[in-house]
Amino acid sequence: MSYFRAENLSLHFGGLKAVDSVSFAVEKGEILSIIGPNGAGKSSIFNLISRIYPPTSGKIFFEDQDITEQPAYDIAGLGIARTFQNIELFENATMLSNLLVGRHRHSTTQLWQELLFLPSVRAGEKVHRRRVEQVIEFLDLEAYRDKLISGLPYGVRKVIELARALCSEPKLILLDEPSSGLNVEETEDMSFWIRDMKSELGITVLMVEHDMTLVNRVSDRVIALNYGRVLAMGSPSEVQRHPDVVAAYLGA
């Protein structure tokens, strides 16, 4: 049985088939990239997994559990974290509180305990803070702890979003175009971090990406989509040589 599995997943907006019976599986500990032209349905698949849209049909399984009907906020609780294509950070908060929100699924304290800030809350806060600090170190974000997000440059925000996802200690992480808007060096850093996430933190990665250099460098397998359908699946070089993929990109 696969670690994560989508079965005949479909998302239709009226007559538009954004995702059209897509099936794929992710094995534990691999990096799987989804590529495809604009409007191919890549981000829609992510939004289906994180339950922003309910699927028209099909099922999603994670660790052999059907998560198709889970409410959106439960998905993070199961250990699936995500980043967004157009950064969705908490703009008017500091980086630290952004990252601490990532720890939300691990918080166990009750409202009345928090109002009194009982020792249990304090102890919990310290644990959260320690985990956040590990992520800050992992992603070299030490300089920004008390900075407001609204004052930070795009490239840093992109990394902070990744950091927030990592703070929830996910088993599976969904990266929606991790390199968009980053320069060459930042993209290179990103590719190291993605591989480190796999090798050091043991996180399974599912990512949507346009930058083929990054895809080739980190991916174990690649899925190519077009018009909501799977064109090809396999190793990065196989997929790039596949005649349907070449046709989709070059219009031949």
Add this chain to the structure above:
Amino acid sequence: MRFLFKTDYEDDIRLFPHSGYVFSYGILIAFLLIAPFVLSSYLVSQLVFVCIYATVGVGLMILTGFTGQASLGHAAFLAIGAYTAAYLQQYDVPFPVYFLAGGLLTGVVGALVGFPALRLTGIYLVIATISFAFIVEEVLARWESVTHGNEGMRVKTLSLFGVAVPRDGPTFYYLCLAVLVLTIVGTLNLLRSPTGRAFVAIRDSETAARSMGVNVSLYKVKSFAISAAITGLAGVLFAHKLSFISPEMFTLQLSIEFIIVILIGGTFSLHGAVLGAIFLVMIDPFLTYLKDDLPGIIAGIAAAFGADSVTAGKVHSNVAAIASANGLKGAIYGVIIVLFVLFEPLGLYGRWLKIKLFFQLFPLYKRATFKRQKIYVKSERNR
């Protein structure tokens, strides 16, 4: 300028970042404690209103400032707290019990209001909360067996553990101050724990909050309930302070005053709630001054510039007519809100932070220090 070297996670958790804060807040508290013995009874009475308005301000700040849900219905929550007190008092229920009951009942009502709010945002939520306030006002006027309708209800003198606490005595002031301080401390505790961060997350991006595991609906309802409960507690004190309550005291005007408290104080901080309350309560004596003294002063200036006694008399009566015109208060509120939104969106507290920074950086302060932030806030407003 002071540099903080953080060596422990505790440094980020504690309420006072360094000893300077302990010192200045200590002085503030000491002043507030001796206030009834040095200030005139009128000013102490105004301070009681500051405490009550600030408590409501803190409650509204949790909902609007930190969770991002607007509400123009807080006068109704205040009314529910006040009427609970007045009603239970008839049956000789002791103060601590009906004080907590007022908060609890208002909290439950707040949670119920929170449910429709789950599907509404922005202006629609404002309209929904206004309608709720109208419903409550109407219920208070019609449900005569409980509320005595438009006749209103007398509120007896507060009695705490068998001791009478008159509404203009120092003990009542201390009680209001204690409620305010406890509310602020509780709110600060909330803000440094997961619930408070979830509120802020919902304010800034619901999608991201949800994908981080925050149950957005649950936390919105929680925020409504907490905010309403705090307002209900303030309502109990409000009823005692006024000693008589009737439905027409809890109108839309009062809700707008609460919005002014947090808007002028500064929407993202608890300091703002207190500063805004001080501003709002102190504007009344200012208007009285305007009515009484301003015509004489202006006529005096006119006379000094060579106007004869007839012209000076005319100036006097004209200025007096303007200063005592109906609706002047509303007009001044309106102008103040517009000016603050345009020029200081972060309110009095934002201004105070800038003044503080000026002195910390003195001679190195640059005029452009806050330019970027200001442009950002402006662009957000136009969104």
